[in-house]
Amino acid sequence: MSQPASPSPQQLQISPESAPQQGRATATQDPERYWLENVYKGGERQLTVRAVIAGMVIGAVMCLSNLYVILKTGWSLGVTITACILAFASFGLLRGVGLLRRDFTTLENNAMGSVASAAGYMTGGGNMSAVPALLMLTGTLPPSGWLVAWFAVVSALGVFAAIPIKRQLINIEQLPFPTGTATAETLQALHGHDERSRGKARYLGIAGLIGALIAFWRDAKASWLVWNLPAKLSLPFTIGGKPAGAWTLSLDLSLLLVGAGALVSIKTGWSMLLGAVLNYGFLAPEMVRRGVIPEVSYKAINTWALWTGASVLVSSGLLSFAFQWRSVAKSFKALSGLFGKKAEEEKDPLADIECPPTWFPLGFLVLGPVVVALLAYLFQVPWWAGVIALPLSVVMGVIASRVTGETDTTPTKALGPVTQLIYGGLLPGNLTANVMSANATGGVGLHSADLLTDLKSGWLLGANPRQQFFAQLFGVVAGAAVVVPAFNLLVPSADVLGTEAFPAPSSLVWAGVSKMLMNGLGMLHVSARIGALCGLVLGVALVLLERWAPKNAKPFIPSASGLGLAIVIPGSSSISFFLGAAIAEFLRRKQARLAEATVLPVSSGFIAGESLMGIAVAMLKAFGMMPK
Template identity: 25%
Template sequence: MPTQTQLRKQDDDSDWRSIPWQLKPAIKQITPRAIIAGLLIGSVVLISNFQFGLQTGWVSMMSLPSALLSFAIFKNLSKSLSYQFTDVENVFIQSIAVATGTGPLAYGFVGVVPAIEKFLKESESGTGKLIRFSLTDLFIWSTGLAFFGIFFAVPLRKQVVVKENLPFPSGSATATLISVLNNTEVHHDLHENKTNRLPHEYNDLLLSDESDDSISTDSHQSHDSNTRSNSTDTTIVAPTTTTTEASPLLESQNIKAVNNDKSYNENLKSLTLTFTVSSTYTVASYFFPLIRNIPIFGSHLNKAYLWSLQPSPAYIGQGIIMGLPTVSYMLFGCVLGWAVLAPLARHLQWAPGPIDDWKTGAQGWILWISLSVMVADSVVSFVVVTVQSLYKVYQRWDEKHNTAITGSGSSSKEEETEVAAEYLVGTKTVVIGLVLSSILCIATMVYLFGSDIVPVYCLVIAIVLALFLSILGVRALGETDLNPVSGIGKLSQLVFALVVPRDHPGAVLVNLVAGAIAEAGAQQAGDLMQDLKTGHLLGASPKAQFIAQMIGTVWSIFLSSIMYKVYNQVYQIPNDVFRIPTAVIWIDCSRLVTGEGLPPYAFEFSVAFGLIFGVISLVKNIYKNNEAVKRYLIWLPSGVAVGIGIYNTPSFTIARFIGGVIAYVWMKRVGAEGKTAMIVFSSGLVLGEGLFSVVNMTLTSLGVPHF
């Protein structure tokens, strides 16, 4: 039997990796080193998400890169660690990172907030004045939106993760990656392990200090109370990766092992190289702005209809992550919008202004078609998935009811797939936290806008609606890898068009706030549920993951607010680089549902394309599991992806399409074993440009001249 020192220092498969699944929650997870690493990685992801969210509305959870980066950090520090780095600690770190990094979407900083600040008219604010948030106001806003989705997600875990065992493809893929990095197993069949006792030789790998991890329900609730003083789609504002169809990179459970030194070193070298290339391009693009806008189709098409290429490594990396089908749909939308509809609207004088003008130009005109297509696709998909999910719930209830009558219950199996109660978040914590966080949300919004402009009853309805829609969103995410936060936000806006009278002085503002609450709840609940699926497969403590979410959320409240202010201080937003298209979608949708007119013929085209893509979405969702027609469905475009292609300028879409082609060729040549290398490659491209955007921001603020 090894000594404690040997057990802590050894780096092979004979120690903590052999601990039974039920006992792994006791392994150290909530550690200072894990918290620091999670916040650092999450901060990098947050900065990246701000950069791309303000540009195109693309926001990502980045759970796979976060898991990879945390492993890489501790792999290189392994010889100096006082105790071993484990897979469940890896889970804890990526949970913090995801909670931190998705702040720009969850708190509406790439969507609702700029819509209120930059596009809301004086007559729409309810006060006759423009709304401008101070940094303190942003802290308060974010705090109000930050917590109720987390507390509401906790009780859903047992139903959708434990009992129904929904796949959550991205969460499962992250668990697979963590398992192969740490040379452990993903426990898809959790009925095998029935050990109830921990061999004493594992004791020093577990928490020896009671204060480290054994936070009681009451003490944790106290901590949460003390931290309270608050999107794009998918979504994750405008569409995030969670709003597009599931990427092939994330669907497979056949990610090959990369734990041997050769493979690990190759992947680390790839990550470093692509990060360097991406960061170098980012800084170079500041000094040589021309490389951000290459007129590959000629100067006329570039000036007249914005057809150019931005050879951004990050957008190429995003295209790799999205996969060829999704970026192909986006390219189809790009051609439809910028080569067909925009020239048509301009030629017929329906949009006579400058091409890139949101109000009078063709970009503003085709935005309505984009919005119609995305909403039709999201709503139809949402309804179909919801009906199918509810039907499955009914079937399971009926089966359970019949089983209870016959006496052959399966409750014992459910107990075997659940961890001990001490590692779960208590009911008392959930109830108190949900009530307090809901009250906090109401109080903050009343403080910011006043109860006469945003009535309390509207906020109560918004929270209740957000909780209900979060259930449906989590189920959709679990079954399809799609968290339709964009559609959820738009559905909330449609509902509040009926709740709030059109003559209410702040009808548009109320509509935006209600949508922000719905989107925040669905985003937070979905993020946590993906992480809980990852942790469940690896045996992590759900309580530890909940705490990770809280830690990341609190940090993200402050960092997200500060970064939003910094971007607006350094840049004049919107501009040619940061077009904030999601903010335009939010404000236009609010105006649409509250009765403002559309540009000439925009309504007719929007209805027509909405109906077309609504039917396509219906067919794709109904027959997605039908083997006879499933392979043909790929030729039917996704409305969300097409919508993104319509409202984003061609330069972004072309770069992403190049990434999708690279992914397709790579996978054809290398096969399934190349999936991990692809994740590493694309992660370096995205993170390099995202992080070094801070360098460009600094150069801009200092007034460094361009060449």
Template identity: 25%
Template sequence: MQSESLTIRSLVLGALLATLLGAANAYLGLYAGLTVSASIPAAVLGMGLLRMLGGAPAREVNLVQTAASSGEALAAGVIFTFPALLMIHYWSQVDPWSLTVIALGGGLLGILASIPLRRLLVNDAALPFPEGRATAEVVRLSEAPETASMRHLLAGALGAALFKVLQGGVGLWPGAWKGAAWWGGWMGAGGVALSPALLGVGLFVGIRTAGLIFAGGFLGWGIGIPLLARGELPPMGDPSGLAMDLWSTQIRYIGVGAMLIGGLWSLLVLVRPLAALMLSSSTDRSDGSDGGDLPSPVLGIMALMALGGLALASLGVVGSPTLAILLTVILALAGFLFSAVASYMAGLLGSSHNPVSGMTIATILLSALLLRLLMGVDAAGGAGAVLLVGAGVCCAAALAGDNIQDLKAGALLGATPWRQQTAQIVGVISGSLVMAPVLILLEQAYGFGPIDAAHPHALPAPQAGLMAALATGVFNGDLPWDMILMGIGCGAAVIVVDQILAWQGRGFRVPVLAVAVGIYLPIDLSAAILLGGILGAVIGAGANPQGPGLLRAAGWITGEALAGIALAAWVVSGGTKALDAPPGGNIAWVWGVIALFALTYPVLRSRRADSA
């Protein structure tokens, strides 16, 4: 393997891809409430770009993907929380300074937390690091003869971008097929989103996780909503409007309860292994042959920058130096705690399966209850302050999990930790600078939250909607605690089932957070994710990370997201929006189905060719 160097071109390419993939993941999270790891597509893109510039040594490709995936991970922390400030009307528009400072500060905290955890987790043979190992295998392709990886990723991206332009720009078909009806006094609703990006998400998370997400959706939409709707309206009432209302005001809080118990359970489960690792590290001193971490003075400067920026941003919200310091302390402690959990989960399941949203929900609820005691029920800025704490913690946890995964890939490739950590800092800085412009653009073009007359194409932003409802609900005292407690009960039942399966040594597990995600997602999104999981199972995508399945899926996610951002820029600059009523009428969704099949056909054909 060629020698490693921290070149200017690797940092520049990493920064550019961090902004590109960060913007794409921001769009995906606002649309679907889920994000996926960009390590593999970043490695493929970095490989292709470096080859065009004269050569692609594996370790240099790894530095590019490390920086790029750090920018992408930051997007999760931003879009899960900051749009909530608009939803509660604390912000009339995105505050770019506060967003950038908190995103950067939280991201730097995540990097700082991952440094002491590196030798604890990366060298732990019990942690499989599935995505880290897959990334290392893809990076090794850079030193092999020319492959079709880049072609598959670009073909998927261009196809998905064209699909999005025809759907969201020209308006040839709607974004989803939806239907609802009354049957003998019972109401039922269903649908499926027409989205290459959601198919790609399903391929990435796999059939098991996709199936569990859909199972959660069926619990909410197939059982919960019909039970709640019975007797609410006579059969001639509007079933689709009622279904959405029941989901937004009651059902999704069951998901909140399940997410809360899932996040707390993750903490309890990980206390013992993390403590054991830390105790073992006290007697295991590395000889430093791996090149070591960044020097202490650099880490000290990072800590001062992160905590100082977060304290100033908090002061701008609460106006009290004492409370600003308290918020910063809460953020730092929760950030390091949840960064440790996120890092361990990345080693266990991969960063795409990290329970970052569950940790953020726990942070927001506990912080809101604490600040309510200190500031009063009607305290001005209380909900906004809590959301900013949650945003910083979410950014830190997302970065820590992604960084540990990349450090594992680097360890397998013989990379130097401090060089990767430098690339991570470059990625975080690049990602934090692009997040505010992207959110401003999407908010002006589409809006966030429920669809209404003023925002007919609003991005659902389901995670941010939950955070907003929790923060304001604690201060206003109007949270539907009965639904939250029901969700806690459902989550506890799922945890019991999962533990029974674990004790029996079964290969199949039931992660509570996957079920909880499905409960609070609109059913058309979880159905599309399930279809992607089925497609991945058919083509065997999980067994071949370098194959056309996952690479096309990465292209679908990136292409649709970037096309959505481009359409937003078109609208904001004065262009017309997509037609609200496609020219083909209600049957126009058939054209979308045909277009989706055209996108997936090359993947199915390649699978048949492999089988032959």
């Protein structure tokens, strides 16, 4: 059965301007009551058993995909829209062959997305920056069971931290959370039988199959394959007497990287190409000629260039975050009343729908001591430092959530180093404590910010927020159970990280900040110190130019994040990112409707197909079913 037509998410945005005339006073005085009376759909199916199961399965798949992507690129990609399209296609197929009788409803899909996003975001929040960084710094990690418990508890605290933040930022202030709004639009289009939107499911499936086939053809090295696709093709020129490919300047035959590039702006794409050319075409060859870099290999070049790239990323991230000072000020101003009771608690219109305010402190009272105990037992963090991490994580959650709601960008690059700096001062000289205390603080705060994007789509669609809360806890369990064994499979030792296979740039930056806090810049070669200083100045300059340059000049100012990332990852990856961004931009300019219908699902399909096949091939090799 088709669902009745419903207003678009923009129309559902409750504000005095968008409310009907007779409801404007009510919306202005109490937007929550207006939402309850005009938007909430309490009678529809939402958190069903099949939605939970589908969310845990699809969320686990998205978590695997994101793990592969973040080790490749340093970026953790959004998962909710892709998960909702996959669920819609899967349930449609099952109903088509007669295995299901009832439609998979819009709100069921939204609940499924809550489960899937909590699982998929297990790689975010600094988790897959901190743990690989710890492995690089110490060479060891705690046993897998303990790591699963660590991820689950930290992420669950993020779910509890989101309770009061959601009510303030989504219900009352109604921050836009653009990705959450886009998810609501996608769900309405899919379940409203919009043929163009339904076609996205087909595009995603076809692209996923192509991505998987290319990855298998390239990586399997099976004896029955007449010819294996090469991983890279060197560009046709030499630098310093060596082929361009030796300097990582090659075409990477990876649809995953092209797909990821299509999801970033063209500005970020050409900035990455520029960074790759500057670093691997000019700076690295000069450093090799001078003997500063001992050999022509990615790992040797990266050991030197890391400090320049990290400085660009950290300085630009911190300054961009500082320019959000109004959001930060509002966050601190709201903290005093955020967790207090409503003036008329007994008249709370959403008392039976929202999570009770008491769940927030109860969650921290139950799970907080577990986090402190795990920090002490697994990472030798003093108990008092673990206790400090708990309130600090809430502050970080409030700040990160507001920035995410206003800009659609979770400030991981800024808040990660900030928390490391805090613990660098509290626990000087303790590498493990610096990394994992910061992981606890940032993990809780940033995870809550990511999950609020999902709660925004539920608010627009009229979903039950209490059911979304439980859905996210189911997702946390699924994600934690999957991410640790998958990480151990892909990264059996620290030697795998920082290579062309898995550059892990975000982990390199995290580890670099910890080393700097412990040893100071004096441990670096003088040229690396100059590079770090130049990177710092460049990151600040690019942010200032982006903010203050004339409007017509801004398209020609490089993206600081794109430029910094290109210095840290292989040049071949940056070239692929640029190609993806250029193709997507060409389609948007020449074939806007085709671009709208294909760019997101095809890119997501390439990423999911290749990453999952990459993990499958790694499993087959680990079990001796395929040559290594």
